[in-house]
Amino acid sequence: MSGKQAMQARKKSDYQNGRHMTMTFSISAEDKRRYREDGYWISPKLLDDEGINRLRRAHDRIWEGDFDGDGYPLDNAYAKGGDRKKLRQFNNGWWINDNVRAVVTDPAIGKLAADLLETDEVRLWHDQVIWKPGTEGETSAVGNVGWHQDFAYWQCLSTDNVVTVWIALQDTDLSNGGMMTILGSHKWGLIKDSDTFYETNMDALRAKYESEGRSWVEEPCILKAGQASFHHGLTFHGSGPNLSSEPRLSVVAHLIPGGTAYRSGVQYHGNAKFLGPRPQDGQLFANDYFPVVYRRNREATNDE
Helix, strand or coil: CCHHHHHHHHHHHHHHHHHHCECCCCCCHHHHHHHHHHCEEECCCCECHHHHHHHHHHHHHHHCCCCCCCCCCCCCCCCCCCCCCCCEEEECHHHCCHHHHHHHCCHHHHHHHHHHHCCCEEEEEEEEEEEECECCCCCCCCCCEEEECHHHHCCCECCCCCEEEEEECCCECCCECCEEEECCHHHHCCCCCCCCCCCCCHHHHHHHHHCCCCCCCEEECCECCCCEEEEECCCCEEECCECCCCCEEEEEEEEEECCCEECCCCCCCHHHHHHCCCCCCCCECCCCCCCEEEECCECCCCCC
């Protein structure tokens, strides 16, 4: 078997096996309480080791421009051969990679999100495939993710009751740029100009957001490979440098409750164009671009 044939066989095997990556758990009353109080919840291990390895291989393929089917990237957030010292972020990996699609539309993850959001239906808003470079001990802010609120980018949504599922593909802590949250910050509401993902000066951002007497309590999200953090769309979070010698890999699913609609005249977001050539206020994000991940009382089929 040639090298190309071996790669094609691995891709086929990854896709066929990738539909059953997640382990099934239930959200307890205590889990819901912690999520409501803290603004985030850390799951048990959701992916088995082979599922983790499939997604790590998916990372490699995505960054090399090796896509599944005839899908095309949403944008040019990362170009093949780009700077390996900078943070890489690929939006809507589910369009072009079957294994990313399998996990970000997995009903088991969708059910956890639906229980935390206390809703009967969850849809995928979009996903992200994120690669944070290792600095090998060098102090650098180049891979930092600034303190921000996800909903600051999504104000065209009719609700802020949304959740981000951040899945670690290796053991993750502060030494390799693990995510940190600000406890209870989702209760502050939407803070003006908190769309600061790409601002790398963490101290300056803290001074900005803490200045009005808010209680700023940083808590790291320590995750084993295959665990996920579920954080509210208004929870402030960010991450510092990856001081290790290996990249920190993650796959992220941004999920919205069924019935979420477009709010016009507030803020542009590229997803609005998937509603049609002229989106209407109140139009539901309910088509193939925003697939059903979970519906109460039956497994989602990702069909209308």
